[in-house]
Amino acid sequence: MTVLTVDTNAEVxxxxxxAEFTNSIAxxxxxxxxxRLLERWWGPPGFPATFERHDxxxxxxxxxxxxxxxxxxRFDGTWTxxxxxxxxxxxxxDAIVDDxxxxxxxxxxxxxxxxxxxxxxATRMVLTTHFDSxxxxxxxxxxxxxxxMQACMSQMDALLSEDTA
Amino acid sequence: xxxxxxNYMVVRPAVPDQGxxxxxxALSDATRRDIVTQTLDRPRSVSDLGRMYxxxxxxVQKHVEVLVDAGLVSKHRSxxxxxxxxxVDRLRRVHELLDELETVxxxxxxxxxxxxxxxxxxxxx
Numbered sequence: 001m002t003v004l005t006v007d008t009n010a011e012v013x014x015x016x017x018x019a020e021f022t023n024s025i026a027x028x029x030x031x032x033x034x035x036r037l038l039e040r041w042w043g044p045p046g047f048p049a050t051f052e053r054h055d056x057x058x059x060x061x062x063x064x065x066x067x068x069x070x071x072x073x074r075f076d077g078t079w080t081x082x083x084x085x086x087x088x089x090x091x092x093x094d095a096i097v098d099d100x101x102x103x104x105x106x107x108x109x110x111x112x113x114x115x116x117x118x119x120x121x122a123t124r125m126v127l128t129t130h131f132d133s134x135x136x137x138x139x140x141x142x143x144x145x146x147x148x149m150q151a152c153m154s155q156m157d158a159l160l161s162e163d164t165a
Numbered sequence: 166x167x168x169x170x171x172n173y174m175v176v177r178p179a180v181p182d183q184g185x186x187x188x189x190x191a192l193s194d195a196t197r198r199d200i201v202t203q204t205l206d207r208p209r210s211v212s213d214l215g216r217m218y219x220x221x222x223x224x225v226q227k228h229v230e231v232l233v234d235a236g237l238v239s240k241h242r243s244x245x246x247x248x249x250x251x252x253v254d255r256l257r258r259v260h261e262l263l264d265e266l267e268t269v270x271x272x273x274x275x276x277x278x279x280x281x282x283x284x285x286x287x288x289x290x
Binding site: 003008017023031037127129134138141 | 202262265
């Protein structure tokens with residue numbers, strides 16, 4: 001896998017990432033289409049994701065949650081499926097949710113477009129993320145940096161136990 | 166380690182978000198985006214801005230008001246002129262968040278690739 005380009009545009013709050021894989025289009029699609037595979041890479045290490053609903057039809061709902069190792073920290077996500085054209089295109093909108101999984105403001109949305117296509121003998125995946133608010137961006141980052149937090153905690157624990165040993 | 170903590174520190178503090186919807190609305194228009202760009206380097210008077218776009222001064226004033234509400238520009242009186250300044254900090258914040266998001270997605274794509282290789286090897290399709 002190679003990340004070919006990352007284009008960000010602050011004025012319209014958009015990020016476009018293009019990655020290339022040696023696997024087939026079908027293989028790449030499967031990682032979005034199969035919730036058991038999706039949950040193996042979506043959540044950061046130490047915060048595994050569990051996809052509860054995964055209705056991959058237009059208007060369908062995808063819900064997931066991630067919990068920390070002690071079960072104390074929980075992150076909920078809800079996506080609405082906007083477009084599906086298997087195995088090449090998927091568009092979801094990500095509602096900002098509170099701890100109980102309900103949209104916190106009802107209209108702050110993040111849109112994720114996934115386009116998968118063949119280029120030469122390789123498969124390219126283009127991810128376009130559009131935000132309509134700073135809050136949406138922070139939420140998206142919070143969902144992904146749990147690994148950073150977790151890695152820090154573990155390292156701190158290790159350091160602390162060394163000090164007291 | 167420092168970088169990871171940086172992420173954590175930046176993400177957690179609550180941002181005053183009353184303006185997020187207004188922010189999106191403000192940035193959804195090409196003229197308004199241009200006004201922000203034009204006023205980042207140096208302030209411009211409302212009347213200067215009025216001459217830059219093929220629309221009435223009133224229309225430009227309305228655009229400026231939307232941007233003020235969203236916190237993207239501020240207005241200051243200077244003599245008889247109303248000067249419009251682009252709010253650099255606000256856009257800088259968006260840049261910061263996009264940088265962090267890039268880090269998140271790069272890590273996520275590494276995991277994506279790991280799973281891709283595992284499933285392909287095992288022939289799970």
